[in-house]
Amino acid sequence: MNIDDVMELAPVVPVLVVEDVAHARPIAEALVAGGLRALEVTLRTPAALDVIREMAKVEGAVVGAGTVLNADQLEQAVDAGARFIVSPGLTKALGRAAITSGIPFLPGIATSADIMRGLDLGLTRFKFFPAEANGGIPALKALAAPFHTVRFCPTGGITEKTAPDWLAIPAVKCVGGSWVVGKGEPDRAAIEAAARAASALRG
Numbered sequence: 001m002n003i004d005d006v007m008e009l010a011p012v013v014p015v016l017v018v019e020d021v022a023h024a025r026p027i028a029e030a031l032v033a034g035g036l037r038a039l040e041v042t043l044r045t046p047a048a049l050d051v052i053r054e055m056a057k058v059e060g061a062v063v064g065a066g067t068v069l070n071a072d073q074l075e076q077a078v079d080a081g082a083r084f085i086v087s088p089g090l091t092k093a094l095g096r097a098a099i100t101s102g103i104p105f106l107p108g109i110a111t112s113a114d115i116m117r118g119l120d121l122g123l124t125r126f127k128f129f130p131a132e133a134n135g136g137i138p139a140l141k142a143l144a145a146p147f148h149t150v151r152f153c154p155t156g157g158i159t160e161k162t163a164p165d166w167l168a169i170p171a172v173k174c175v176g177g178s179w180v181v182g183k184g185e186p187d188r189a190a191i192e193a194a195a196r197a198a199s200a201l202r203g
């Protein structure tokens with residue numbers, strides 16, 4: 001599986017902040033049942049690596065790690081069963097570690113210089129982050145223009161209402177967002193319904 005395979009699984013990649021490992025499987029089962037198979041578990045909570053381990057057991061789930069900031073965290077995430085890596089930004093060290101490991105990697109970028117540094121490392125798939133705060137759709141359209149081989153997964157401030165406009169950009173393969181899963185005790189029916197709506201955002 002490469003990063004294009006991950007980005008093509010569904011139009012939306014849920015960005016998950018999970019505090020309680022007991023919530024991992026119910027959330028993953030509801031998202032997969034709703035058609036969202038690529039699941040980004042952010043390393044923002046102490047439970048995150050255990051959540052990855054639990055979600056990786058769910059049939060159909062393709063679990064990745066988000067908020068990966070360095071090579072050590074990348075290694076820990078891979079050991080926990082992550083099948084792709086997402087980061088808020090890109091450093092040479094993290095980029096080289098991801099390429100050496102061979103794991104599908106979606107680094108965050110915000111500027112054309114960030115993209116050029118990624119291209120120097122042989123990367124062409126990027127998370128445009130923070131999408132709304134970085135100038136929104138006009139900014140991404142302007143950024144995409146000179147880099148015709150590059151494809152994006154904008155993330156940050158995107159909602160179920162604005163996602164269709166982002167997905168309409170030709171250079172966008174998917175969007176990331178935390179809106180699909182609410183906070184606290186998971187409501188499986190609500191999560192599955194939100195996932196079904198998100199899965200249908202691009203026909």
Ligand SMILES: O=C(O)C(=O)C[C@H](O)[C@H](O)COP(=O)(O)O
Binds near residue numbers: 042068108156176
């Ligand atoms: O934690 C990470 O790895 C990040 O890069 C940031 C998250 O992807 C965004 O914070 C999600 O943004 P919202 O969908 O607006 O909640």
